[in-house]
Amino acid sequence: MTQQLSIGILGAGRVGTAVGRQAIRAGHTVRIATGKPASEIQLLTEVIVPGAQAVDKEGLRGSDIIIVAVPLHKYRSIDTDVLQGHVVIDTMNYWAPVDGVMEEFESGASTSEVTADFFGDVRLVKTLNHIGYGELEVESQPSGAPGRRALAVAADDDDAKQVVAAFIDSLGYDAVDAGPLAAGQALENGTDIFNGRHDAEQMRSLLDQCHRVLSNA
């Protein structure tokens, strides 16, 4: 049986609302915030994510998991105080044509290593960045279904990774361990993992290939 979690979502756009709906279907409690007061997203939340609660960003504190679903070019505007001490999922992708060229993401490090440094004392987990917001609800399958889609999960903190893996499973996807946060490069924009749909076996094979390439670089 799925463990009910309190899920906080920062960002009420395409990704934040799709993840919110799917989390509610899975039986979790969901609170959603943006940088604006809760009153400004209350109606949107009621209509687009029925069952979720709109809160001020401070109202995300205490969530079992906080999901950051904000455009990457805005990451420096995030109130990082709210995230401190939490398990945080980074869904953000860097794509220069949309985000503009950002020097810190041009170095070849994983984008989540950069955001982890900025966020501070958080247990950051990269996942949910490599599934389209429009796919998340329609591609979900119960555990054990043949060909169930897999999502890779990268983090330095193993306990946080476990919590997030169980959450991913509850959303209808096999969670595959991608290794440390640095290995999150393997699921970034432009990679085979980012561009395709893979079951767990295929995902493990792609991750093995990426790890070999990265360790020889």
Ligand SMILES: NC(=O)c1ccc[n+]([C@@H]2O[C@H](COP(=O)([O-])OP(=O)(O)OC[C@H]3O[C@@H](n4cnc5c(N)ncnc54)[C@H](OP(=O)(O)O)[C@@H]3O)[C@@H](O)[C@H]2O)c1
């Ligand atoms: N598109 C996809 O299928 C997909 C899939 C996986 C991951 N991603 C990644 O997910 C991230 C979000 O994408 P999206 O398409 O959901 O973006 P979006 O539709 O533009 O929504 C962004 C949300 O973030 C909020 N926001 C902006 N700055 C904020 C801040 N400082 N603090 C709190 N909230 C803030 C916005 O609120 P306001 O409107 O009030 O500014 C808005 O609710 C991106 O990095 C994207 O690459 C996208």
